[in-house]
Amino acid sequence: MTRIISVALYSRGGPVAAGGSQKPLGSKxxxxxxxxxxxxxxxxxxxAYHATDKSYLDTTTYRMVNPEMKWYFEAKENIDPELSTKxxxxxxxxxxxxxxxxADIKALFNxxxxxxxxxxxxxxxxxxIANAILALQKLKWASTFDVKKFMDYAVLYADERMKGTTSKEPKMKVYVPKK
Structure with missing residues (x-):
């Protein structure tokens, strides 16, 4: 079974279906x-793998988890990304x-x-993400491309996707670097 690696972008505001409800802040x-x-x-x-500094209220203990907002690695396995509204x-x-x-994949991103x-x-x-892409390229799990140009492209792609039903971009797209 072929497994693909994607860079995923998530809305920081409400659900994506709202269509452009966020103020554009570039990559932020x-x-x-x-x-x-x-x-x-x-x-x-x-x-799904990512770095986060989120803090939240533990509903069992009613205490803040990560109140200092330190960065940590998080892995979520056996997920369906289509269920995410963000x-x-x-x-x-x-x-x-x-x-x-x-385990190899998780260890790489960790x-x-x-x-x-x-x-x-x-x-x-x-x-x-930029460092993760470089690690993938070093292992030849991703082709060699300019990471900054990719990041700029990804923001434009996500901005277009945020248009909701009027977006011309698919939810999943293969990145092809411009020569």
Missing amino acids: TYHWGILVSPEKSTGRDCA LVGHLVIGKVPDKATA SVPLPVKNQNPQQSCKTW
Whole structure:
């Protein structure tokens, strides 16, 4: 079974179906992550990986989790990305080798350096994605392309996707670098 690797962009505001309800802030408009899925997904057969600094209220203990908002790596397995109301779209950038296990994939993304707080320029989930792409390229799991140009393209793609039903872009698209 062929597994593809995509860079996923998520709405930071309301559901994507709202269509352009966010103010454009460039790449900061979106949360960035990685999706690994079969070429033809049939539901809860995907995995998502990202760096986050979110804090939230634990509804059992009523205490804040991560109140310092430190960056950490998060892996979610056996998910169906189509159930996410915040997934704007994803750009396919590579393939997982047949011999790689789920543990290998998770270990790869877990080894990507986390963003560092209080840096100039500010680091974020986008920084983590850029480093994840470089790690994928080093392993030949993704083709070699200019990461900055890809990131700029991804923002334009997501901005178009945020138009909702009038968008001309598909939810999943294979990234083809311009020569």
